[in-house]
Amino acid sequence: MKLVIAIIQPYKLEEVKEELYNVEVNLITVSEVLGHGRQKGVTEVYRGSKETGNLLRKIRLEIAVNDNYLEPTIKAIVKGAKTGETGDGKIFVLDLKECIRIRTEERGTTAIG
Template sequence: MKLLTAIIRPHKLDDVREALQEVGIQGLTVTEVKGFGRQMGHTELYRGAEYKIEFLPKIKVEVGVTEAQAGPACEAIQSAATTDKIGDGKIFVSELEEVIRIRTAETGETAL
């Protein structure tokens, strides 16, 4: 099993959710986060004063998938989240040691 953690632009969340549903992913967790990478923030003007925004709003999407679903899910996220500009985000793929469904105590892939 794999844990996919994707950092994406906020306005791409619905596109990513729909793309994951199309490849058979039923559940995901979404968190509003802030960060920066190569984009390095930007400068804004407010009431005549210029100030730098270093941490940009992003969305973190986490999804637990089977080994077979990992490739198609990564491709779906990448195609749905891209704008071909700096700041589109990243996908991190991690090993998922165990999953336990709280309600039924199912474990492993059946708990996904």
């Protein structure tokens, strides 16, 4: 089991969601976050808006998947979020030790999907 954490451009969320649905990854958690990488606070998107400081608005996705879903998930996120410009974001993949569905108390790979 893996936990995929992706940081993407806010305006790409709809496209990423669409791509994830296409590979049958339906369970995602979305949050709005601030951060910056190489962009130093000015992107093509927020052009000129230096007043907002150097933290940019991003969307963070968390997706827990079974191993065979990992590559499709990564490909879907890249396909939806990539523009080729600085600021497209990052994907982190972590090993996931355990997963418990609260309603049924199922554990592990059956609890994930």
